[in-house]
Amino acid sequence: MSKKIFISGATSAIAHAFARRYAVQGAHFCLLGRNPEKLAIVKDDLLARGASSVETVVIDFSSRHDYTATVNQAWQQASGFDIALLAQGVLTDEKRSHTDLAYLQESFQVNALSVIQLATVLGEKFAEQGKGSLLLISSPAGDRGREKNYVYGSAKAAVSVFCDGLRNRLNKTGVQVVTVKPGFIRTPMTTGFDQSGPLWADADVVASDLENAIIKGKSSLYTPWFWRYIMLVIRHIPEFIFKKLSI
């Protein structure tokens, strides 16, 4: 049966690749994003691939919102969702965040608070419904703070810990809560990096792993899989060595 899918940060390359996999199965979508033109492009693409219907909601996650009202309206319109993917994120300019606290707050709002607040409302809805898959995109950057991206990383750590707790709380309700930790993925977010080499993967690899995680009822995943082992090593480097590294 075709799915009903809620996606925030729907213009993200990862989210779009994920949505395409369900569009061909005739899914219904509710897409949230800040840029109406980009949302329209994603909408047209999903409809052309076979989506049964696509609603769009324009929303900028850098400021506060009444997420309860937004989710309630989308939920009512769709008569519930099977899957929600929360994918919004911004790669924080680490240096700027050291002196510009308003900027730091804004990036934390997008990367952590907007995701946590949306997931809070969606978690309740899924629990009432007694089923559904709620996927939150975190990052390996949240596993351990590093000199080069600890502001971004600390927001992702908040998402990961929130996700652990929500999963624990909703465990008996039949709702699946998934923590997603993508490694280096070729998307607009990472265009400033050299995207070549064996550690880099395409958004479709993540999308495929997300679809499998839903089917297999997984709680968390690193994608591609080998990031689990990279992060296992990084997490276990003793602090007296780690604090001297520049990574």
Ligand SMILES: NC(=O)c1ccc[n+]([C@@H]2O[C@H](COP(=O)([O-])OP(=O)(O)OC[C@H]3O[C@@H](n4cnc5c(N)ncnc54)[C@H](OP(=O)(O)O)[C@@H]3O)[C@@H](O)[C@H]2O)c1
């Ligand atoms: N790429 C990687 O290597 C990597 C690794 C680990 C985790 N992640 C995470 O994966 C998720 C998807 O990112 P991506 O790699 O697919 O990059 P992306 O294509 O740049 O997607 C980022 C998404 O966040 C949206 N966004 C940013 N600021 C926003 C705001 N203020 N209000 C509303 N939407 C906003 C963007 O909207 P616009 O399209 O309008 O800009 C876009 O939809 C993010 O949470 C990211 O942190 C990515």
